[in-house]
Amino acid sequence: MALTLDDVARIAHLARIEITDEEARRTLSQLNDIFALIEKMQAVDTSGVEPMAHPLGGAQRLRADEATEVIDRAAALRNAPAQQDGLFLVPKVIE
Amino acid sequence: MSTSLARGWETVIGLETHAQLSTRSKIFSSASTAFGAPPNTQASVIDLALPGVLPVLNRGAVERAIRFGLAIGAKISPRSIFARKNYFYPDLPKNYQISQYEIPVVQGGTVAIRVGETEKVVNLTRAHLEEDAGKSLHEDFQGMSGIDLNRAGTPLLEIVSEPELRSSAEAVAYAKTLHALVRWIGICDGNMQEGSFRCDANVSVRRIGDPKLGTRCEIKNLNSFRFLERAIEYEIARQIDLIEDGGHVVQETRLYDPDRDETRPMRSKEDAQDYRYFPDPDLLPLEIQPAWIEEVKRAMPELPQAMRERFVTQYGLTPYDAATLTASREMADYFEAMVATLPKEPKLCANWLMGEVSARLNREDVELEAAPVKPQSLAGLLARIADGTLSGKMAREVFDAMWAGEGEADAIIEARGLRQISDAGAIEKIIDEVLAANPKSVEEFRAGKEKAFNALVGQAMKATKGKANPAQVNEILKKKLAGG
Amino acid sequence: MTAHLVSLAELSRQLQSKQVSAVELAQAYLARIEAHRDLNAFLDVRPEVTLAQARAADARIAAGGAHPLTGVPIAHKDIFVTKDFFSTASSRMLEGYMSPFDATVVRNLGEAGMVTLGKLNCDEFAMGSSNENSAYGNVLNPWDKGAVPGGSSGGSSAVVAARIAPVATATDTGGSIREPAAFTGVTGTKPTYGRPSRWGMIAFASSLDTAGLMTNSAEDAALVLGPMVGFDPKDSTSVDRPGEDFTRDLAKPVKGLRIGVPKEFFGAGLQPDVEAAVRAALEEYRRLGATLVDISLPSAELGIPVYYVVAPAECSSNLSRFDGVRYGHRARTYGDLNDMIAKSRAEGLGAEPKRRILIGTYVLSHGYYDAYYIQAQKVRRLIAEEFRRAFEQCDLIAGPVTTSVAFGFGEKAADPVAMYMSDLYTIPGSLAGIPSMSIPCGFGAKGRPVGLQLMANYFEEAKMLGAAHQYQLATDWHTRIPEGFR
Numbered sequence A: 001m002a003l004t005l006d007d008v009a010r011i012a013h014l015a016r017i018e019i020t021d022e023e024a025r026r027t028l029s030q031l032n033d034i035f036a037l038i039e040k041m042q043a044v045d046t047s048g049v050e051p052m053a054h055p056l057g058g059a060q061r062l063r064a065d066e067a068t069e070v071i072d073r074a075a076a077l078r079n080a081p082a083q084q085d086g087l088f089l090v091p092k093v094i095e
Numbered sequence B: 001m002s003t004s005l006a007r008g009w010e011t012v013i014g015l016e017t018h019a020q021l022s023t024r025s026k027i028f029s030s031a032s033t034a035f036g037a038p039p040n041t042q043a044s045v046i047d048l049a050l051p052g053v054l055p056v057l058n059r060g061a062v063e064r065a066i067r068f069g070l071a072i073g074a075k076i077s078p079r080s081i082f083a084r085k086n087y088f089y090p091d092l093p094k095n096y097q098i099s100q101y102e103i104p105v106v107q108g109g110t111v112a113i114r115v116g117e118t119e120k121v122v123n124l125t126r127a128h129l130e131e132d133a134g135k136s137l138h139e140d141f142q143g144m145s146g147i148d149l150n151r152a153g154t155p156l157l158e159i160v161s162e163p164e165l166r167s168s169a170e171a172v173a174y175a176k177t178l179h180a181l182v183r184w185i186g187i188c189d190g191n192m193q194e195g196s197f198r199c200d201a202n203v204s205v206r207r208i209g210d211p212k213l214g215t216r217c218e219i220k221n222l223n224s225f226r227f228l229e230r231a232i233e234y235e236i237a238r239q240i241d242l243i244e245d246g247g248h249v250v251q252e253t254r255l256y257d258p259d260r261d262e263t264r265p266m267r268s269k270e271d272a273q274d275y276r277y278f279p280d281p282d283l284l285p286l287e288i289q290p291a292w293i294e295e296v297k298r299a300m301p302e303l304p305q306a307m308r309e310r311f312v313t314q315y316g317l318t319p320y321d322a323a324t325l326t327a328s329r330e331m332a333d334y335f336e337a338m339v340a341t342l343p344k345e346p347k348l349c350a351n352w353l354m355g356e357v358s359a360r361l362n363r364e365d366v367e368l369e370a371a372p373v374k375p376q377s378l379a380g381l382l383a384r385i386a387d388g389t390l391s392g393k394m395a396r397e398v399f400d401a402m403w404a405g406e407g408e409a410d411a412i413i414e415a416r417g418l419r420q421i422s423d424a425g426a427i428e429k430i431i432d433e434v435l436a437a438n439p440k441s442v443e444e445f446r447a448g449k450e451k452a453f454n455a456l457v458g459q460a461m462k463a464t465k466g467k468a469n470p471a472q473v474n475e476i477l478k479k480k481l482a483g484g
Numbered sequence C: 001m002t003a004h005l006v007s008l009a010e011l012s013r014q015l016q017s018k019q020v021s022a023v024e025l026a027q028a029y030l031a032r033i034e035a036h037r038d039l040n041a042f043l044d045v046r047p048e049v050t051l052a053q054a055r056a057a058d059a060r061i062a063a064g065g066a067h068p069l070t071g072v073p074i075a076h077k078d079i080f081v082t083k084d085f086f087s088t089a090s091s092r093m094l095e096g097y098m099s100p101f102d103a104t105v106v107r108n109l110g111e112a113g114m115v116t117l118g119k120l121n122c123d124e125f126a127m128g129s130s131n132e133n134s135a136y137g138n139v140l141n142p143w144d145k146g147a148v149p150g151g152s153s154g155g156s157s158a159v160v161a162a163r164i165a166p167v168a169t170a171t172d173t174g175g176s177i178r179e180p181a182a183f184t185g186v187t188g189t190k191p192t193y194g195r196p197s198r199w200g201m202i203a204f205a206s207s208l209d210t211a212g213l214m215t216n217s218a219e220d221a222a223l224v225l226g227p228m229v230g231f232d233p234k235d236s237t238s239v240d241r242p243g244e245d246f247t248r249d250l251a252k253p254v255k256g257l258r259i260g261v262p263k264e265f266f267g268a269g270l271q272p273d274v275e276a277a278v279r280a281a282l283e284e285y286r287r288l289g290a291t292l293v294d295i296s297l298p299s300a301e302l303g304i305p306v307y308y309v310v311a312p313a314e315c316s317s318n319l320s321r322f323d324g325v326r327y328g329h330r331a332r333t334y335g336d337l338n339d340m341i342a343k344s345r346a347e348g349l350g351a352e353p354k355r356r357i358l359i360g361t362y363v364l365s366h367g368y369y370d371a372y373y374i375q376a377q378k379v380r381r382l383i384a385e386e387f388r389r390a391f392e393q394c395d396l397i398a399g400p401v402t403t404s405v406a407f408g409f410g411e412k413a414a415d416p417v418a419m420y421m422s423d424l425y426t427i428p429g430s431l432a433g434i435p436s437m438s439i440p441c442g443f444g445a446k447g448r449p450v451g452l453q454l455m456a457n458y459f460e461e462a463k464m465l466g467a468a469h470q471y472q473l474a475t476d477w478h479t480r481i482p483e484g485f486r
Helices: A005-014 A021-042 A073-077 B002-006 B059-071 B168-184 B225-244 B290-298 B304-315 B319-325 B329-341 B346-364 B375-386 B392-403 B409-416 B424-437 B439-446 B451-463 B470-483 C008-016 C022-035 C047-063 C104-111 C154-161 C178-184 C218-228 C272-287 C298-321 C337-348 C351-364 C369-393 C416-423 C427-432 C461-474
Strands: A087-091 B009-020 B082-086 B096-100 B110-115 B118-131 B135-141 B144-148 B155-161 B197-207 B217-222 B252-257 B262-265 C042-044 C073-077 C115-120 C168-172 C187-190 C210-215 C258-262 C291-295 C396-400 C436-443 C449-456
Touching: A005 A021, A005 C351, A021 C298, A021 C351, A021 C369, A021 C416, A087 B135, A087 C337, B002 B009, B002 B225, B009 B168, B009 B225, B059 B118, B059 B155, B059 B168, B059 B290, B082 C298, B096 B118, B110 B168, B118 B168, B155 B168, B168 B197, B168 B225, B168 B304, B168 B329, B197 B225, B217 B225, B225 B252, B225 B262, B304 B319, B304 B329, B304 B346, B319 B329, B319 B346, B329 B346, B329 B375, B346 B375, B346 B392, B375 B392, B375 B409, B392 B409, B424 B439, B424 B451, B424 B470, B439 B451, B439 B470, B451 B470, C008 C022, C008 C047, C008 C218, C022 C047, C022 C073, C022 C115, C042 C154, C047 C115, C073 C104, C073 C154, C104 C168, C104 C218, C115 C154, C154 C168, C154 C178, C154 C210, C168 C187, C178 C187, C178 C436, C178 C449, C187 C218, C187 C461, C210 C218, C218 C436, C218 C461, C258 C272, C258 C369, C272 C291, C272 C396, C272 C436, C272 C449, C272 C461, C291 C369, C298 C351, C298 C369, C298 C416, C298 C427, C351 C369, C369 C396, C369 C427, C396 C461, C436 C461, C449 C461
Parallel strands: B217 B252, C073 C115, C073 C168, C258 C291, C258 C396
Antiparallel strands: A087 B144, B009 B155, B009 B197, B082 B096, B110 B118, B118 B155, B135 B144, B197 B217, B252 B262, C042 C115, C168 C210, C187 C210, C187 C436, C396 C449, C436 C449
């Protein structure tokens, strides 16, 4: 099953990565090569096999409900591309 | 409701309610959840999604989900999975939300609602744990928006109802019941202005009798019961008009604009959504042992439904009064504290709480917890009505004084000399004087003018500065006038 | 000064006995770093920070009771965030980024008294097998400056091979420690997944990412691994186990040790020069008294397809946070908010991360999730199960790390699939989450190094390091130093 240029445009948009037509064409052929590689796996009979999400299994550990974090806002904002009054600034957000 | 039914349409509504859980710290970080701090002063490195950070689940959030599940008779899943819901939005710092998708922590359950005299049981689909997003501030920062991530990571319980609600009134009743319940069991402060409790409504319409569901629209972020009602009403009318005009409803996400009282499409949701859910590899499955559920169960308060039934049987209240008194935990606790002090007068306690106290709270816009008159004190006042010391009118005067902070009922009665005169001899003596002083009124009464009787009662009350027991005055006066 | 020619144990002894000071040692290494800048292995060096740490180490040694590693220099792969150095993940996206906190691995090693020499170049976001994906240029292989140093931990492997750092941290998601270790002739150790904390490791694929070490010997690795790993409550996938002495099996002879040799690791793709060196190493083990056991890992060849679903899926989500909103690169010109994010990501991320994000986005998208992601997780379990059964027959598994010796710059850069095949033998162990390592075992074509891979069952690092050490006692491949770095 091969991807199309539309697929590339759709996933690039979902992933919020701007992509030129030229890049999309190049990416398309690379992705198709990679998916040809991946297809080997799809023929395997995995009926009755439990998906493995973590190498070690086990259960989630729970943290006590304590507000112990000391917040250093200046450190948090230090890397911000644009900021004002303690806020991160972005182009107008439209709901 | 009535209008759409009249037009031959049935409404189908399901609600998704987001309740912020009242934990001290966030669901995946140790930052405080307190509301109203300066921007980004409660956003930890985890909440900011800085490179290299990882989530660790808050036990308090899980405990509250269990409490909710128990309160609605749901299944508490022994194993549930956190998943990532991937979408880009600037107030969602990781650009994915950690939520639960395929296996939520709470499954099923029911909530009983009342609309007027009708009771209805609403089935719930599920309730799952997830994290809240931050906020975009739209004040003008040189044409830009400001992002405050203090709210990011606040634990949410998303409670999803089946699409079983059939009118805006039912939807509001359901939302109010849920609101009371989450406060009752202490998992959410229910502050709607601050966004602690907010609803998304899925609304569709279909011809009455049509077994197929219509196309639905989701109205997001309704943070008051009135907006919920208005938004649904508007949406029902819009959809019916659209279909009757030959159009069709497009499945979309809409926002309610209270200023214009209408819903409109959300531009940020115009794309077809593809959230690419998958289990969060940073978190392991949440396992809840039966022993933990038992422990939570033992600590659960009596639930409103059970308490309502008990109020009817134990105190002989009407189902309506019992429902009113169990509308909130504060109300019920106040009532029970009064009755504990005045066990023989549950009805008097109920009447005063639902009448005088509630009216007063409404008028002054005060919450019951903040009422200056405590239940034991109010019961002290009602005891003086019960034993005949005070008339209803005098009791209201004392109540006013108590509300103003003048002290306990007995002290006020003493200080103001408000003790009711109930001694028949004393009242008879006063009435004799009143009759002697008002021969004209006596004559008029005998000539058939009923009004004259009231004037005589008024004179007797005036002579005692209102302290005479009015029932006794009536009775004795009647006897005297009849006897000549 | 010849500190760069001795083992960590010897360095530690010299520091503790005050034959050399931490400051002198740091200065010597900073001088070597400066002298070999052409390797392009370091992305951030700050002598004032390094020397301040060295002075503190000397004070701790003077005060007595200091940890044996106090004053020993170390360099960190720039995938670990650090307070005192830039943390870039070799990406334009994070150029100039300063983290407000240290990764747990960095903190643990700092608490043991180790002195940070700086941050090391790597493939961008640890994605790559040749270090050609760094936004800050190629790292050269000290053995042959026309060859890649391997990836993604190419800076780590190069500095240890060149003896310009005695030890370096590294990370391994599908082979990113073992492959560069093999290509540069150093000892690369990947412990069990969950043993080292991931807190502060810039995430690539969360269910695979594992911190580890590049050293000049298994003994050095065993010494540093102890303080580096350990339970971290900040990482939900961190394993809660008591601390271990990873040197405990170093002196244990390999006599009677059963070494499994998977036939699938000696298939058609394996180059004869690599096979010859690996077979000779296996023969050496037999000579030392180990028993070689033929085993089979039939699903291992599915490792690459499984990996190129699971890792991109996780990466597509992990890298979403790089949007130019709170930190990182923001495009200079843009239209609306979405455009700002899409342009910032297009400019800030390199070709390989973008390619993997797109693969991951696709395999998770509606309608494909079950066919790709769930199927990959199921096959992943089949692979892990095969390892479990194999370890019923043997104590360790051994085989090649790579199909070939280090390739030249540009040889595979244009063909992602060929590049992905570089990790054929390392990916299965990563998917299972077992400990594994690469030790130098000879030289192949063009005099480039060859690595022998050792794999152990979960939490059996000590056994693996012991067997590696016994081999290194009997051979001298690990002591070879490339021309120009002695």
